[in-house]
Amino acid sequence: MTQPFPFSAIVGQEEMKQAMILTAIDPGIGGVLVFGDRGTGKSTAVRALAALLPPIKVVAGCPVNSPSLDRCPDWAHVGQHDIVERPTPVVDLPLGVTEDRVVGALDIEKALSSGEKAFEPGLLARANRGYLYIDEVNLLEDHIVDLLLDVAQSGENVVEREGLSIRHPARFVLVGSGNPEEGELRPQLLDRFGLSVEVASPKDIDTRIEVIRRRDAYEMDYDGFMGKWRQEDAELRDRILAARAHLNTLKTSDAVLRDCAELCLALGSDGLRGELTLLKTSRAVAAFEGAEEVTRDHVRKIASSALRHRLRRDPLDEAGSTTRVTRVVEEVLA
The missing domain is CATH 1.10.8.80 (Magnesium chelatase subunit I, C-Terminal domain)
Structure with a gap:
């Protein structure tokens, strides 16, 4: 399976990379807002960092990535106790997404087929212990912004509707990106981001050439390119883990x-x-x-x-x- 572009191979954008690394060391910082031009590596960076980080240990079959069986929500009905490793989750929250898709809702299929009132988890459940990425975050609908503000404050998703009363942990690093020319971000959500960085297309020809060279090598000689940069990513991972322990x-x-x-x-x-x-x-x-x-x-x-x-x-x-x-x-x- 093709892995994301190596984090260490991203050219320039030092402030953005620094912000991503720091939130990986301490997720309590509160996430990263990246504003700037399109095509400057914003989504590439967050996926690359998540792939660089060590896998998380979760209970097999748990929809909220719980690290132990006692932390699995009752409604999940996890039938096995095995602890497995999964990559750090990166979940995209698209524009126009519905509230049900974000927070979860009644599982209509089970309700119709067996009359069972079951909960179908949403994107917030999948993002727990990982990253929630929102492209064009400044264009997000107001009612979805309100949902995110509530969850960011409490670290918990609460669903009270259709006869359901559901709670589950929803702690994630929020990463938003956008172009300031397309609209401003609501102050309430802006304040929830720990760090804000500005990115721009490189202005010098040598940097632009290096960006093209590395991206072309990634696509044309994937194995050779990944082999070259895998060690650098491993060293960066070790530094992040050491920093976590040192905090x-x-x-x-x-x-x-x-x-x-x-x-x-x-x-x-x-x-x-x-x-x-x-x-x-x-x-x-x-x-x-x-x-x-x-x-x-x-x-x-x-x-x-x-x-x-x-x-x-x-x-x-x-x-x-x-x-x-x-x-x-x-x-x-x-």
């Missing part, structure tokens, strides 16, 4: 907490989610680098990704959000 051992000083708070205050970000995300992301950067403690440099490296989508609009400042964050970072963390 809880990192020291975080009050000075770093003050840096996070002063940055968000200077930028005028609403609430405290900016500070918390900035702290978690800085810690993930430090863990990935193998540092012993989180420093101001780690905060500086990730500030734009963590804060650019949390800024209030300033009609007197025509600078883009990235420029504004960079400017404030230099002032506060000088």
Whole structure:
């Protein structure tokens, strides 16, 4: 079976790749929003990262990828206890999707054939412990956005309809992509993304040639290309796993907490989610680098990704959000 394009072989887009890696280290960061041109590797990156990560252990036949039998929901009626390995799930949530398809609904076939009132899981069940990917997320219908906000807040999908009362875990890394020229994202959903990155088509000829060369090699000599990059992906996987294990051992000083708070205050970000995300992301950067403690440099490296989508609009400042964050970072963390 053909595997996704290797993550390590993606040319450029360093900020996007960094954001993907950090959410793999700590899913609690809250997902990644990628805005930019079409054809810049957004969907390729999320599928490549999921394929790079180690498989997850699940109960065979469990529709929500439970790691043990005691965590399988009662309605699933899992008949076997075997623990198997599955690739980290990546589930696409298409535009125009119905509410029933997202959250699940009554299994009509069983209801008609046997009169049994059974639950047919939706996309949120399949995405549990994996990635939920939404292309053109800024064009998503409002009622689906509301559903995602509820689940993102609680980590649980609740279905109360048609005589059903169903609950199941729905914890996933939300990855959204879109083109800002086609519409803005609702502020409530925008705030749920931990990181936001901007991507663009490469401007220099050598980079564009390298993109073409690698993609052509992937399609024309798949075995040779994958053999070349498999080792690099394996090394990156080991670094991610090591960073996960290192997260809880990192020291975080009050000075770093003050840096996070002063940055968000200077930028005028609403609430405290900016500070918390900035702290978690800085810690993930430090863990990935193998540092012993989180420093101001780690905060500086990730500030734009963590804060650019949390800024209030300033009609007197025509600078883009990235420029504004960079400017404030230099002032506060000088």
